[in-house]
Amino acid sequence: MKLLTHNLLSSHVRGVGPRGFPLRLEATEVRVIPVEFNPDFVARMIPKVEWAALLEAADHLRLAEVPKGPTQGYEQDETFLRKMHHVLLEVEVVEGTLQCPESGRVFPITRGIPNMLLNEEETQT
Amino acid sequence: MSDVQEATNQLLHVNLHENQRYIHVTESVPRSESEHLRVTIGATVPTGFEQVAADEVREKLRSSCKISKDRGKIYFDISVESLAQVHRLRSVDNLFVVVQELKDFQFKETKEKVLKDFEELAGKLPWSDPLKVWKINTSFKKKKTKRKKLNQNLSKEKIDNGGDKGDERDVKKELSNNALDSHILDYYEKPAIKEEISTLVGDILASCKNENDESSKEDTEPEVLKFRVTCNRAGEKHCFSSNEAARDFGGAVQDYFKWKADMTNFDVEVLLNIHDNEVIVGIALTEESLHRRNITHFGPTTLRSTLAYGMLRLCAPQPSDIIVDPMCGTGAIPIEGATEWSNCFHIAGDNNPLAVNRAANNISSLLTKSQIKEGKLSWGLPIDAIQWDICNLPLRTGSVDIIVTDMPFGKRMGSKKRNWNLYPACLWEMSRICKPGTGRAALLTQDKKCFTKALSGMEHVWRKVHTVWVNIGGLHAAVYLLNRTPQAFVHPSGQDKEELLSAKND
Numbered sequence: 121m122k123l124l125t126h127n128l129l130s131s132h133v134r135g136v137g138p139r140g141f142p143l144r145l146e147a148t149e150v151r152v153i154p155v156e157f158n159p160d161f162v163a164r165m166i167p168k169v170e171w172a173a174l175l176e177a178a179d180h181l182r183l184a185e186v187p188k189g190p191t192q193g194y195e196q197d198e199t200f201l202r203k204m205h206h207v208l209l210e211v212e213v214v215e216g217t218l219q220c221p222e223s224g225r226v227f228p229i230t231r232g233i234p235n236m237l238l239n240e241e242e243t244q245t
Numbered sequence: 246m247s248d249v250q251e252a253t254n255q256l257l258h259v260n261l262h263e264n265q266r267y268i269h270v271t272e273s274v275p276r277s278e279s280e281h282l283r284v285t286i287g288a289t290v291p292t293g294f295e296q297v298a299a300d301e302v303r304e305k306l307r308s309s310c311k312i313s314k315d316r317g318k319i320y321f322d323i324s325v326e327s328l329a330q331v332h333r334l335r336s337v338d339n340l341f342v343v344v345q346e347l348k349d350f351q352f353k354e355t356k357e358k359v360l361k362d363f364e365e366l367a368g369k370l371p372w373s374d375p376l377k378v379w380k381i382n383t384s385f386k387k388k389k390t391k392r393k394k395l396n397q398n399l400s401k402e403k404i405d406n407g408g409d410k411g412d413e414r415d416v417k418k419e420l421s422n423n424a425l426d427s428h429i430l431d432y433y434e435k436p437a438i439k440e441e442i443s444t445l446v447g448d449i450l451a452s453c454k455n456e457n458d459e460s461s462k463e464d465t466e467p468e469v470l471k472f473r474v475t476c477n478r479a480g481e482k483h484c485f486s487s488n489e490a491a492r493d494f495g496g497a498v499q500d501y502f503k504w505k506a507d508m509t510n511f512d513v514e515v516l517l518n519i520h521d522n523e524v525i526v527g528i529a530l531t532e533e534s535l536h537r538r539n540i541t542h543f544g545p546t547t548l549r550s551t552l553a554y555g556m557l558r559l560c561a562p563q564p565s566d567i568i569v570d571p572m573c574g575t576g577a578i579p580i581e582g583a584t585e586w587s588n589c590f591h592i593a594g595d596n597n598p599l600a601v602n603r604a605a606n607n608i609s610s611l612l613t614k615s616q617i618k619e620g621k622l623s624w625g626l627p628i629d630a631i632q633w634d635i636c637n638l639p640l641r642t643g644s645v646d647i648i649v650t651d652m653p654f655g656k657r658m659g660s661k662k663r664n665w666n667l668y669p670a671c672l673w674e675m676s677r678i679c680k681p682g683t684g685r686a687a688l689l690t691q692d693k694k695c696f697t698k699a700l701s702g703m704e705h706v707w708r709k710v711h712t713v714w715v716n717i718g719g720l721h722a723a724v725y726l727l728n729r730t731p732q733a734f735v736h737p738s739g740q741d742k743e744e745l746l747s748a749k750n751d
Binding site: 121122124125132137138141153154155160165168170210227233234235236237 | 564565567587588589590592596598601602605624625626627629630631632633634637638639640641642644645736
């Protein structure tokens with residue numbers, strides 16, 4: 121699971137609503153897999169990123185050199201874009217967990233795939 | 246300008262033209278002649294997606310298309326230099342070069358006379374240019390075969406070392422302990438589905454066996470070509486069958502070229518396509534996938550990659566769009582997406598653990614293919630897989646730009662009764678995650694009645710823009726293109742949602 125995906129995920133435990141974001145990320149196995157750098161893609165992604173969530177996740181993975189926010193004129197700043205590219209697309213959580221900040225419910229990540237299924241009771245109205 | 250100057254100009258003008266003409270003549274010397282050949286190519290596409298395919302042709306080949314009345318076919322002109330690019334088109338299933346198009350074929354009254362006409366036709370057709378194209382195409386395919394053979398060993402290693410088999414055994418053990426529906430387990434184990442998955446993942450990994458056969462023929466230049474005739478006939482007023490036409494036309498072709506007829510191991514496949522009064526003779530440039538034939542026999546399962554491509558293209562993905570398939574099955578759509586629109590981010594999700602694992606494996610295998618192709622080591626793609634429930638997606642509201650999915654038909658998977666509850670819940674949840682105003686969805690389903698009912702009453706969030714009628718292995722299905730309205734999603738309380746959803750079932 122990449123950090124860009126983590127940025128889109130939110131807990132759907134009943135009653136939690138928007139307080140289910142962001143999921144707290146812990147990892148026991150992380151892999152770095154290079155992905156082709158597309159500066160246009162990264163530049164357009166920046167406005168869509170939820171920064172606080174990204175920084176928190178990156179922090180939990182103990183990633184270095186993570187920009188704290190978009191810099192002035194970031195669209196042309198290749199260094200900045202490459203760092204963001206790395207953080208968003210190249211860091212893969214292979215084994216770990218995602219925890220709902222509101223309910224405490226834990227979702228496992230196995231072989232890079234988060235299992236977000238809830239039980240019957242957790243989804244019933 | 247003085248008279249002299251004007252005369253000089255005219256003279257220069259004339260000389261220039263003559264030079265150009267001279268150059269043109271030297272260009273048409275046999276060696277380079279075939280490269281400047283222009284031919285008409287026919288392509289078969291998923292029925293209903295002719296326009297989408299035509300758009301792709303215009304974009305990638307800069308050629309305009311003629312869409313045939315014979316559904317599922319488009320025609321366009323190219324110069325032979327573009328042949329490689331033609332093979333890279335993602336919306337076409339099969340390609341052929343047109344020998345001749347006979348627009349208004351006058352069928353005689355008796356079968357004997359019609360078949361005689363077909364026999365006589367064989368000798369009158371302009372075969373030479375199309376055959377040149379066929380030859381270029383064959384040598385081009387042989388080059389691909391050589392490269393693939395080299396890579397075969399590489400990729401085979403990867404399959405053996407990869408944790409594929411191990412993972413599946415673990416997952417299956419888990420599942421059998423949890424009394425999951427056994428028919429779902431069996432579904433993904435069906436050989437036909439496994440085969441189809443391999444085609445998705447790429448020729449390199451799948452058609453190793455075929456390549457072995459081809460390459461053994463490669464070295465010895467065959468003296469006598471082997472051929473077959475395939476006839477497709479559609480129309481009510483014909484007094485003959487496609488087999489009869491193929492047989493008699495084939496007989497004449499054999500006499501004319503002195504080729505050897507062979508139905509299975511052929512070099513040249515001659516196509517005789519008859520649609521009402523239109524007869525088109527062509528030579529195949531691609532092989533009809535044997536996988537496809539098996540799949541049709543078992544019933545449609547994994548979505549054809551050409552259809553997946555067509556559905557994605559309908560949504561006009563923009564750079565950095567987030568594209569989600571919330572019921573991805575084995576991942577046909579997101580995989581096609583990650584390959585063709587690598588400037589977007591793709592998410593494949595499904596509730597079935599076997600499906601998600603398959604999708605993840607297919608993604609890994611894709612990585613292997615691009616590794617080999619570009620000589621890059623272990624490069625990843627902008628795609629992720631998640632296990633989730635479509636009715637309760639763990640995605641932020643309004644975070645997704647495009648949703649493309651193949652909804653349960655009720656005949657292959659699930660049931661019609663289940664669709665009545667599933668469809669409204671799906672559309673609801675999809676409207677939540679989809680970005681208001683700019684978001685869109687392309688949804689494939691055979692249960693058109695259920696879908697239409699579920700959609701009505703959701704006009705405040707979904708607006709139907711276009712419907713494409715498609716044929717999936719004999720089933721009449723539809724792809725609905727929806728635009729997400731600008732209205733923001735309102736989270737109702739649990740009770741309201743239940744009421745709203747059940748009201749739609751009345």
